[in-house]
């Protein structure tokens with residue numbers, strides 16, 4: 001269990017983390033989601049005692065990291081995979097870590113096999129690919145068999161196979177009852193990996209909630225309709241609480257009416273339907289609703305919306321009705 005209370009970090013005029021209060025529970029993957037520069041790495045560094053909070057505190061199992069007796073046995077972390085002494089072999093890198101933390105030598109072989117580096121254990125890590133470097137970093141995090149694991153942007157730069165491997169590993173570690181906290185700015189990846197979300201924007205915690213709840217509270221589903229008589233159908237569907245949006249490929253998005261209702265309207269008027277599909281909102285849509293236009297935010301455009309003034313959870317797109325509303 002990780003608990004942050006009023007956690008704050010300022011660098012001069014920059015407030016990297018602003019009164020963050022959240023908890024990371026065991027037994028599930030918690031995604032730490034936020035755009036570049038939102039404060040994810042700084043938060044993780046404070047959890048690991050690498051940065052001292054300006055105010056507030058963060059504890060692991062009720063204690064500050066620096067006061068843990070055998071930290072590597074309690075918390076494993078992958079912060080920067082390039083931070084490895086490249087002249088050492090993978091085996092020696094892990095052995096040094098093991099020795100300095102009173103971890104038995106056999107555990108080095110175990111974690112090397114676990115991450116699939118057994119066959120290159122005696123090779124110098126400076127010759128490793130990015131994916132192999134990530135695996136070595138993860139092996140180091142797992143070395144002390146810790147109950148709490150943290151990964152900062154673990155899939156950055158990995159190929160699809162590497163991404164799938166990391167996703168599967170994280171879910172397995174969580175199923176074993178561990179606390180797994182993983183940061184990312186990649187929505188599609190988070191949607192597949194995490195069950196719980198802590199969302200951060202410009203240093204502030206914007207949400208601490210289940211994945212499904214987060215999406216449900218910040219975005220609405222719509223129905224995608226295709227018909228050779230779309231103009232007529234659209235006229236019949238228009239009304240209070242409904243929002244109709246044409247798609248570039250000729251389909252129509254309908255907010256505020258369930259698929260069954262749209263199908264009935266079409267049948268009643270003898271209109272042909274070529275497609276009628278309920279589309280669930282994505283994590284990305286929900287995130288963008290919460291934080292404002294993330295694309296602008298990413299690019300650091302002056303005057304980009306302030307995530308602090310975010311749309312409150314439970315709101316729906318302007319003009320859209322709540323699911324099931326309307327006749």
Ligand SMILES: Nc1ncnc2c1ncn2[C@@H]1O[C@H](COP(=O)(O)OP(=O)(O)OP(=O)(O)O)[C@@H](O)[C@H]1O
Pocket residue numbers: 011014015016034035036037038039040041042043185
């Ligand atoms: N050592 C530092 N000195 C000054 N400013 C810093 C320092 N570390 C971080 N910052 C600033 O704090 C803010 C948060 O940075 P942080 O790296 O924690 O964000 P992040 O969410 O991890 O972003 P990314 O996805 O780009 O890694 C940024 O504005 C960053 O420039």
